[in-house]
Amino acid sequence: MGRGEIQQAHRPDGSTTAFAELNAAAALAAAQLPAAWLLWWVVEVTGSDDYGIGYGGAFGLVCLFLFAPLILPVLGLLHAAAHIGPAGALARLAANRLRGPRWAWHLLCATAVGAVWAALTAVLWGRPFIHTAAAAAALGVLPVLGLAYGRGRARETGQVWRAWSVWLRSALLSAALFMLVIVVAVPATVMGLIEEYEPPKLPAERLAGVWRGEDGAVLRLHSGGGAQVSKLPTQSESGDWYPDPIDMCDGTGSWSPGEQGGRDAVLVRLDGGCGRDTYWTIGGTEHEPELFVLFGDPDAADLRILKRTS
Template identity: 50%
Template sequence: MRWGDTWRPKRSGLSWVNAELNAAAAVCAAQLAVVCAIWWVGTFDDDTHGAGSGGGLAAVGLLCMLVFGPLLLAVLGLVHAAAHTMPAATLARLATRRVRGSEEAWHLVFVAALGVLWAAVAVVLGGLSPPGTTALLIAASGVLPALGVAYVRRRELATGRVPRSRRIWVRSALASFGACVLVAGAGAVGLSMGLIKEYEPPKLSAGQLAGVWRGDGGAVLRLRAGGRAELTKLPAQPEFGDVTTKDFTRCHGTGSWFLDTEGRYDPYSDAYDEGDPAARDGVVVQVADCGHDTYWTIGGSERSPELFVLFGDADSGDLRILKRD
């Protein structure tokens, strides 16, 4: 006897069973937590652009994540279950009434179909790309929750009762916590052993820096080979008297620039100490009568270099990035 047929007489309606909804939501919340942990490990070799060096707001952010993170994950899990997993379960039940096959298999088929539909919505409304990858990820996000629903149904067949919702959520929380610890531990070990390399900014010469750099708000910085700089709506450090009133000003006109490879002007080095190993190469842009000298730190990669400035506080400052035209 097929599994899909054994439970059908007990579920003649199309309404969702509470335990099944909670199982789908709990499994989705658990996998989201693991995905976040994997994403965090993946940022070990990312350029932080000088942000987060302060400890106060970082500690507050971590505390908020620990307090409100589980609740947020639970809400996202419920939304995912209500919009993806359980509608697919309803469609699977309707399909087994008209055609042959296991309801469990049909559930996975409709999970994939709804994944493509929600991916199309995400691409159209959110501009996510590429569409194929988005569809694959959204469809895959419903597989484990669908298996969680299948487990609840099989458990009911075996014992005659469904698992309690509280027990489902507790087990999901414990499983996700253990998986996150393993992912974080593996990332830490990989970082210490050199398997995961920390980010290293590119080393660019003055000749490589010469060219046109563009940023948000119409910002344009043209670095000429002879040390001349041409600016259009370019963010710049405000004058010392304006520091408390605004984070940056915008400059137009012409000025000069030079490459700093000794860390003398790097605002992220320790007390601007020359020779600080944490100091980074950058471009110092000087414009008369328009703010103070601005240090554009070199970031990105050799293939896709960037120039950036973090105005204001390191934890909550205004990050401005220029990319080569």
């Protein structure tokens, strides 16, 4: 009998108590979260506009290392209780009544339960259903297959792991998965397999139109070069970063294509002495373009975004 292992009674299918199953599922679910988060971060940072603010998510990466031992067990338990556990109960019923291996039913049921949670988040918070359901299905694979391995091992040897032994293996597995993502993601980014974000190239005729912000700001760019604004944030006349670098302006002015920080932008000049000339950088995508500007300290900037209205 290996270190950290104990002889325990188990069911004919290899499963043990409900607590042992939940504990193992939580450990397996927690093991994959750092690697999953890192993969998401690489894709998100590489493929989306960071608007030139902050540290590109590096601060979140530092927090992950510092607080992972405290946060991961809780997140793993929540994942197991809300996703893997209910799917396992459904899989046991299906395997008892229908043909097929229990692990296959567990995967299918985990996908179904994940779809239910994806639908709920889509209704409550507007999250994209397909992406959320796919992520939930992917996050269910390792816990389900890990539990299946544990049941098979119990059937063959009559041994199951102690509660803390499962978490020790979870920590080692988590580190291995994290390193695997680094080894795969970095070359993939360098080779261009993960597509990098490119701001859209908008000609003057596409820049003309109405742009609106969430705080009620309106910027109307006329095709002849004129501009009308309402509650539009601009760099203050003082030019100071502190305490308030923004003037909110109403009125008319002019605009012209320009460049800011190596990116295409729109230079807005207002009449009447309200605010200074302000560059609005072009961002977003070809189908959903945006104009944005940063006010204040670049490390803690006030980001304002305008979106094109149809």
